[in-house]
Amino acid sequence: MDAIDLSLVDLLRGNARLSYAELARQVGLSAPAVHERVGKLESGGVIRAYRAEVEPETIGLGVTALIGIVEDSGADTDDVLEAFRAIPEIESCYFMAGVESFLLKARVGTIAELEQLIVRLNRTPGVNSTRTSIALSTKWENRPQAVAPPAA
Amino acid sequence: MDAIDLSLVDLLRGNARLSYAELARQVGLSAPAVHERVGKLESGGVIRAYRAEVEPETIGLGVTALIGIVEDSGADTDDVLEAFRAIPEIESCYFMAGVESFLLKARVGTIAELEQLIVRLNRTPGVNSTRTSIALSTKWENRPQAVAPPAA
DNA sequence: AGGCTGAGGTCGATGGCGTCCACGGACTGT
């Protein structure tokens, strides 16, 4: 992980569909060299995936909620996690410090679906209680934070 | 937005670097047709961006925090928003229902940097108080939720 | 009914890109 790798990561976080040729121009190497570096970043676990970022409303996922989960005393955290993993509406899952063991970000189409989701969560073995906050709007999300030095 | 568009969105949410030729094979159209459809999805605001998803620890952003913000009574929400937007560590910003007007997801390298961030937030005009929860680990994040019908 | 029009597709051509390979220079340890 040198400065060039960091630049590549920044460039791809900004636009994952840049061609290797374009990346090469930006960092001042040849295309094959960039190809090899990016390949290593992928197989080395630095780059996990390339994803299109979609406006959720346009695909019928207009309701965003953040849900704190309090576990039962003596619950098996791994089991709870697996149960959460099986619920597609849960987009993100953080294991937290504090009374609430998990914080979930969920996306559904309607408030009625959110209600169903909350019921389902409360019924999940190991879950003691849930606390749901609704996001009225998403100002921005997953903004990539530049990490490379200014410029070679 | 027909079923093919939804499939394209799903495919690109799964892997943003798929070639048009490959997308075309998957949805059963020709490459130029797919090219045009994806172009329309982009310019129509459905696809906002393509981003590489990076393991944060590997680029020196090992600390994730979720921060609730209570505004001063009479604060100008837009001004507060602009102040937040200028802080690169804030990756996501949701405008919430409830006492806390905003929920922020921030990523920093160290606890010391988190402390500085919290101080900065508390000093921001219009911010009455902050409540920070630290994520001990991210189980998963931004998992794409399939939205297309099973398969043509 | 007939024909115009526009949307949205296919096909074919061409230039650029991805990707493989052979080669070369700098650093390192012996």
Add this chain to the structure above:
DNA sequence: ACAGTCCGTGGACGCCATCGACCTCAGCCT
């Protein structure tokens, strides 16, 4: 000094992106 390793370059070749021409079908106006 020398050999090995790492990391890069340049060339070659086949696939892909992308443009233009054309086709087909649905809807609509006359």
